[in-house]
Every structure is written in structure tokens, then in C-alpha cells.
Amino acid sequence: MATTTRDRILQASLALFNADGLAAVSTHKVAAELGISPGNLHYHFKTKEQMVTVLFWRFEQKLEALAGGVERIAAVDDFWLALHLQFETIAEYRFIYRDMAFLAREYPELGRRAQALTAGNLLAAQALVAQLSASGVLQASSELARILALQIVFTTTCWLSFERFMPGRDGRDTDPGLAAFYTLTLISPYISGESRAYLDYLKSKYLG
Amino acid sequence: MATTTRDRILQASLALFNADGLAAVSTHKVAAELGISPGNLHYHFKTKEQMVTVLFWRFEQKLEALAGGVERIAAVDDFWLALHLQFETIAEYRFIYRDMAFLAREYPELGRRAQALTAGNLLAAQALVAQLSASGVLQASSELARILALQIVFTTTCWLSFERFMPGRDGRDTDPGLAAFYTLTLISPYISGESRAYLDYLKSKYLG
Numbered sequence: 235m236a237t238t239t240r241d242r243i244l245q246a247s248l249a250l251f252n253a254d255g256l257a258a259v260s261t262h263k264v265a266a267e268l269g270i271s272p273g274n275l276h277y278h279f280k281t282k283e284q285m286v287t288v289l290f291w292r293f294e295q296k297l298e299a300l301a302g303g304v305e306r307i308a309a310v311d312d313f314w315l316a317l318h319l320q321f322e323t324i325a326e327y328r329f330i331y332r333d334m335a336f337l338a339r340e341y342p343e344l345g346r347r348a349q350a351l352t353a354g355n356l357l358a359a360q361a362l363v364a365q366l367s368a369s370g371v372l373q374a375s376s377e378l379a380r381i382l383a384l385q386i387v388f389t390t391t392c393w394l395s396f397e398r399f400m401p402g403r404d405g406r407d408t409d410p411g412l413a414a415f416y417t418l419t420l421i422s423p424y425i426s427g428e429s430r431a432y433l434d435y436l437k438s439k440y441l442g
Numbered sequence: 443m444a445t446t447t448r449d450r451i452l453q454a455s456l457a458l459f460n461a462d463g464l465a466a467v468s469t470h471k472v473a474a475e476l477g478i479s480p481g482n483l484h485y486h487f488k489t490k491e492q493m494v495t496v497l498f499w500r501f502e503q504k505l506e507a508l509a510g511g512v513e514r515i516a517a518v519d520d521f522w523l524a525l526h527l528q529f530e531t532i533a534e535y536r537f538i539y540r541d542m543a544f545l546a547r548e549y550p551e552l553g554r555r556a557q558a559l560t561a562g563n564l565l566a567a568q569a570l571v572a573q574l575s576a577s578g579v580l581q582a583s584s585e586l587a588r589i590l591a592l593q594i595v596f597t598t599t600c601w602l603s604f605e606r607f608m609p610g611r612d613g614r615d616t617d618p619g620l621a622a623f624y625t626l627t628l629i630s631p632y633i634s635g636e637s638r639a640y641l642d643y644l645k646s647k648y649l650g
Contacts, residue, residue, distance in 0.1 A: 257465035352607040392600040399560040424630035
């Protein structure tokens, strides 16, 4: 299937937003990057907000598709894989969470949608902790489930932004597996004996 | 003591960076906010980078002064207070951590200093966990101390940025006490019996 001009514009704008930051990239810069005229770009997207809105929508769609698989998570390795895939998507659209302060100020409607997304993520994480608790993977009261859900969603939302604070990470690609392992360490104190083996395996892999 | 023009410029720029974002505020905007001429501002600060650099330095100084008190932390309530004060400072200079992607791209030298600050914070957090372990407040192996230190520093660095993702938080001032309580929940599974009372008190205050 041929890539349409519209898709090429979206791909180029996503790459530029991720690399240079949402604030620094204009529609003119995207057109220049693609070697097309500003008029041609304008035919497809009247404003930068329209481009950002479509990218945000795709990000939501991808996360939603991943969330659909959550019901099948019944063990620690399923959870690790689900987190891994989630971090891959967040890394693909990394400008969204990283540049959220700017995004919410410029495009208040998208800021509200980001909050709704977080609210949904919190409920989903709480349901997931309850589910893991029901299948005996971990032990958590409903109060603890709320706290763990908050910790998990905070981590998935902000971890990639934190990586730039870590010394020696410059230029290195993010490692979704490591990010997923790090998130799992939040629930590790509550994991039941028989589920501990997989966590120990991850520990030897990432802390080794 | 009279406030100097230089100090008024710094205060105004800090307020504007916090409110509108580092990317959106020019030296002209700061001058207009204060009702002084661009030439007058230019006499004190040749570039925006010079203003940001002084603010960053003050932020570092404040955090360093707080870190000096860490050696006296021997109980959970000391730790909660120390975190509370730290979150107050981070909130005062909130643009620094929130707009770090932009800051590090525009001013690479400050990006490197932010990484050095994080490296120092990680070592300090690790020493603190070891200290709490030695005074019997919590039980943590050295491997666990490393993981907990990472979780604590990640949380203090990114929590205020995460708040804007939380539904219903718009316009509300940040609560450093709540942020400190949230950070403490990371170590709560490892806290010894006799230190648990204060955590239960905080829980009733913030989750109640």
C-alpha cells in the first residue's frame, strides 16, 4: 500500500516532535523536512493543532488496543509483557507525555483528553491489581490496590521523561523491557511465593 | 532590605517560567511584566540563558541546603518532613523539572548539571535508605536500597509534573505534604512494626 502524503506528513511531524520537542516544531519545518510546499501541507492540515490531534488520537487508539488484552493477564510474565508493549507505544509517541505541560497549555482540549486517559489508566490499573490478587499472584487490600495503581500509572506516564535525568543515558534508546521491570518492582513486595521466580529472572537480567 | 532590580527580574522570570512554560517566555515578556525597558533588563541579563542559569543555581543551592539535614533523619516523621521541604522547593522552581526536555535541549550545560544533580540525589537517597535501615526504621538489603533510592528520586523529580495528568487537579495548588506521603508509600512495605504508626497517621490524613 502506497504511503499517502497525509501519512508522510504525520510520520515526519511525529519524528520531529519527538526529536526537537513540540514547542520547537512548526508546520513549515515539517514541510521543509519532507521537501513539500507549505501550501501542500496546508491542504492536508490547516494547523499544527490538527496534526497533533490526529497523532494524539492514534496514541489513544494504540493504548486502548493494548488495554483490551489486560483481561488475559493472570501471571507476572503476562504483566511484564503488557508493560513492555505499553512502554513501546509511549516511546513511539514520546512527545505526548514528555511535552504535556506545553501541549495542555496550547491545546486545552487535548489536555482534558490526557486527563481522561489517565483516569481510565488508573481504573484499569486498579482492576488489574484486583485481578492479580484474585488469581493469587499478589496480595493486596483494596486500599493497597488504589496506591499500587497510582504508582503504576505514575511510572508508565513519567518514566521515559525521567530517563533524560539519568546520567549516561544521552543518545541511548530507551529500553521498554527495563522500564517494565522497574514498574514491576513496585508490586514486588506483595508478590506471592510461587510468582517470585519470574521476578528473580528479570532481576538477574536487568540488575545482573 | 530593598529588592534590587536584578532580584525583581529573577522573581518575575521565575513566576512567568512556572506559569507559562520556559519555551513561551522571552526576556521581552519579562521586561514588559515588570514595566521596565528591554534595555534595562539587558543591562542585568544579556540573555534568557543567563536568567535561567541563575535560577537553576538557586534551585541547586536550596536542594543542597536541604540535603545537609539528611544525616539527622532517623525516623519516618523526619523523612516525611524532609520530603515535604524538598517538594516545596521543587514546586517553587517547578519549571526546571517540568520543562527539562526543553531546558536540556536549549542549554546543554544545564542539562548536564541536572543529570549531575540526579546522580547526587540517587547516592543521597541510597545513603538515606541505608541509614534508616541501620536505625531499624526499615529493612532493606543493599540491592533493595538501590531500587528504593531510584523509586524515591524518580518520584521527587517527576511527581509534580504528573499532577497535571490527574483529573480534577486543574488550578489547584500542589500539596507538598501529599506528595511526601505518596513518596513514603514506596518504602512502606519495608517499614518495621514500631515505625508504622506514623505512616498510619499520614494514611488517615491523606487517604482518609
